[in-house]
Amino acid sequence: MSNGPLIVQSDKTVLLEVDQDGAEQARTAIAPFAELERAPEHVHTYRITPLALWNARAAGHDAEQVVDALVSNSRFPVPQPLLVDIVDTMGRFGRLSIANHPAHGLVLSTTDRPVLEEILRNKKIVPMLGSRIDEDTVIVHPSERGRLKQQLLKVGWPAEDLAGYVDGEAHPISLHEEGWALRDYQRQAAKAFWDGGSGVVVLPCGAGKTLVGAAAMAQAEATTLILVTNTVAGRQWKRELVARTSLTEDEIGEYSGERKEIRPITIATYQVITRRTKGEYRHLELFDSRDWGLVVYDEVHLLPAPVFRMTADLQSRRRLGLTATLVREDGREGDVFSLIGPKRFDVPWRDIEAQGWIAPAECIEVRTTMTEAERLRYATAESDERYKICSTARTKLPVVRSIVDKHAGEPTLVIGAYLDQLDELGGELECPVIQGSTKNAEREKLFDQFRNGELTTLVVSKVANFSIDLPEATVAIQVSGTFGSRQEEAQRLGRLLRPKEDGRQAHFYSVVARDTLDTDYAAHRQRFLAEQGYAYTITDADDLRNP
Structure with a gap:
């Protein structure tokens, strides 16, 4: 028996004692082939899966390296059947x-x-x-x-x-690093992608994934198709590219519900290319409209199923996926691997936070009790109605009000999934509401007012989950969500993680109705926070209002 920080178990889980000598070195050694599942305070749990092993193999690691990483860092003898299985599984790749x-x-x-x-x-x-x-x-x-x-x-x-890639139509692009510079991990991420040819870069929200994309574009110097979640996100990409590269506004086209511009750099929304007219995808010509040298998939973990089918036709193009988490609630991680490429680079959220590139965050669940009438309605409701009843409990309103008052003057987002509830919150807090039907011009105006401090509180639906850059937001209060989605939790927490100019801590609140499905789904969402190493505290609404 040694003093190694790893405990390797026959069920393919690997436990890492983070306070043990050599823990950092061991984590680096196993990161290419073991997926982090849980990361609470003292012991982190990793799992070795066939997909993780094939990911490692595709990225250039062999079975000997994997076995050595486990054996040399393990406190106890590594189970022999596990080692045999690793060798056999990795040996399947490349035959x-x-x-x-x-x-x-x-x-x-x-x-x-x-x-x-x-x-x-x-x-x-x-x-x-x-x-x-x-x-x-x-x-x-x-x-x-x-x-x-x-x-x-x-x-x-x-x-x-091994079939390689076409270069695509050349187009000059260079980074303009004036008054700023790529961070080391951004440079490493872009290099890892380019050396591998295609694949996925995993970085936390707020860590500058757009700049990794820009660095890849500068390396390719070719026409580029960028696929994004929505029009607002696409326009943020355009602003960043104009500010950080040699590209001009005229070289960048928007392909959305509002505009159909095809230019050397074209930014398209997933919604428009997956829109059907009389059962047909009418916008597939976008993929053939230029000889693209690079295709960038923003928020690749949200890639709609039809885009997977389209991506299958783009195998001769270099493909870069960008995401904060490879967790897909539909379990299609294998499709990301086979059609976009293997994971080429990732950095744990807490590492980026320790370097000061994203803000530290405090995660708090506030539990409240529904009214007697709501509890009776919940108890007698059909199962498909229960989640809405507990998510929209009226007792959440005063809790949200007290949290907003506690953080008076701080940029605060109130996030929910049900429009009636959001409208009610907007009225209670006397602040604007942004939802799916809010026109893009109005959204951008409100987001700009929030960024420059004219507005301190915004109520938003899930449209603000993705790719919205609100760097000064320091408080988020989620009142309802998409069941137990860890993916959504990642995006909502990410709204807060842009580093603050004054170094302030971010506060992420979840208001939950106790003794209901709301509590069950909140526990599932906690898994994401635990995976990333965030401490999570639970408090009672009465304690919050009466500290």
Whole structure:
């Protein structure tokens, strides 16, 4: 037995004692192949999954490195079956490879003939393949490169994609680092992406993912298609690119519900390209409208399913996914891996916070009791109505009021999911409400007033979850959400994490109705906060109002 900081268990969990000598070194060693699940105060839990091991393999790590990282840092002997399984699982990656053949174009090759024979008997995979060139090689229909990788991952034989990328149409882009400079981790992230060719960069909200995208664009010096969650986010991208690069406004087009501009740099919303007219996706021509050299997916964890299908056709283009969390509530992390690329770079939220690049945050759950009438209505309601009843409990209103009063003068966001509740809160707090139907011009005007201090409180629906830059927001109060979505928790917390000029701490409140589904879903959302190492306290509404 050694004094190593890791305890490696046969169920493929890895425990890291953070106060033990060598913990930081051990965490760095296992980060490429183990996914962080929980990170409370003293012991962090990681899990080794096939996808995590294939991610590591795709990023250039081999089984020997993985085994050595576990054995050399473990306090107890590592279970032998686990080590055998790691070697076997990682050995599955790359026995099939996709490459360009000088005479036949795109081909699927194998170093292990029985694997190819197995694949050729799969009814979903065979239609993607052409004739067999020899015993180890078969032609791949070029349009099926992405879908083939998707299916091969699902059957447990992930292919190594060696077919490379087209350069795309050249377009000069350079960074203008005047009065600012890329942070070390941003530079490392852009380099890791470029060296790998395609893949995902995971950085916390507020850590400057847009600048990583700009650095990748400057490296590519090619026409770029940027896909974003909404029009407001797209216009923020445009402002950042004009401010930080050699690009001018005329070189950047907006492809949204309001405008259809296709320029060397085109920023499109997921909504417009996934919009159907008479059952057809009418905006697919956007993908073929230029010879794109780079495609950037902002908030890749929110990528709609139809965009996965479109992404399958873009395999010859370099693809960069940007996200604060690879958690997908629909479980399609494997599609991100096969169609965008493996995780190329990530940094834990608390590391970025320790460096001063994002604000420290205090997370508080405030529990309140529904009125007797609401409790009776909740008890007798159908199951699909119960969550709305407890989420919109009227006893939440005075709690929100008291939190706003406690932080009087501080930039505060009140966030919810139900429009009637938001309107009621807007009236109670005498402040504007931004929701889906609020026109973009009005949204931008209100966000600008919030940024410059004219407004200190805004009530917002889930439209403010994504890609909205409100750097001075220091308080967020969530009153209702999308059930137990950890993804949403990440985005809402992220609204607060831009570093404050005066170094102030951020405060993230959740107002929850006790003894209801609201409490159950809040516990699920806490998982995200625990994963990132944030302390989470629970207090009673009465204690808050009467400190």
